[in-house]
Amino acid sequence: MSKTLYWLQCGACGGDSMGLLSMESPDIIDFVKLVDIEILFHPSLSNPSPTQHRNLLEAIFSGEQPLDILCVEGSIIRGPGGTGMYDTFEGKPKKDILGLLVRRAKAVIAVGTCASFGGIGADGEIEATGLQFLKSHKGGFLGSMFKTDIGLPVINLPGCPCHYDALSSTLAALCTNIPIALNHYNAPLEFYNMLIHQGCVRNEYHEYRVEDANFGNRGCLFFYLGCHGPLAHGPCNKLLWNKRSSKTRVGVPCVGCTNPDFPQPYPFFKTRNIAGIPLELPEGIDRAHYLAYKGMAAAAAPDRLIKRETRV
């Protein structure tokens, strides 16, 4: 029997929907046929009349229309003053619609960083939050104890946007009842137990501390250009966009968009440093050892790297 899916867009730019629509091999249409998902509603794939949409929501709220998977894109906006009236559907706060939908859904997926952690509007003027986290603090809109009827917490798929392969694999696992192991932030270990740095084609430059201070070259972007690759978890250099690209592959530093504290309150493309050494070091590294190691590595850097001859 088909699994039903409803996609709720809240405080979002639509980037995660755009990511979903860029799925290929299979594309989104073939994918839902393959895993037998019935899309009840998605803002870019469905075109119900307002009455049909209203009736669908009523049927889900009452339990007449079963709901297996609820995907939420964007942060939950609670402003002004906790009313949620900054983000509405037919005059009703979307946060209230969400509150009714989660009671019926067997699984809830937070698609993207805003739905997972609050993202850009977290705790600011618009009182935005993630579904079950506010930045790195457990709680969010639904509270830390929330679980669906079948015992699942919200599954977080952070990323700005979330890669469609992480979403499609999670949906496929839910449709085939394969258990999904989650990390501390309720994100699937399969995609979020690795650093963005893993798989970056600039790794050899990083090892030998061959660093770029300006854009457009082939070196590592960590020391000067603010790359968060060794600090942020996600599959960005393993699951490539259009099967070939990532930020660092095209010379753009990772901005750490999968991190719960994204966006960080300091400039993106500038590394904060102490005496020329990044303030934040790769996860798990001791500063004194790192200094000694990087000094030796830079001294041992091969000429082909210093001359940027190795292609990235």
Ligand code: SF4
């Ligand atoms: S550019 Fe960033 S992700 Fe790539 S090797 Fe350097 S630090 Fe790691």
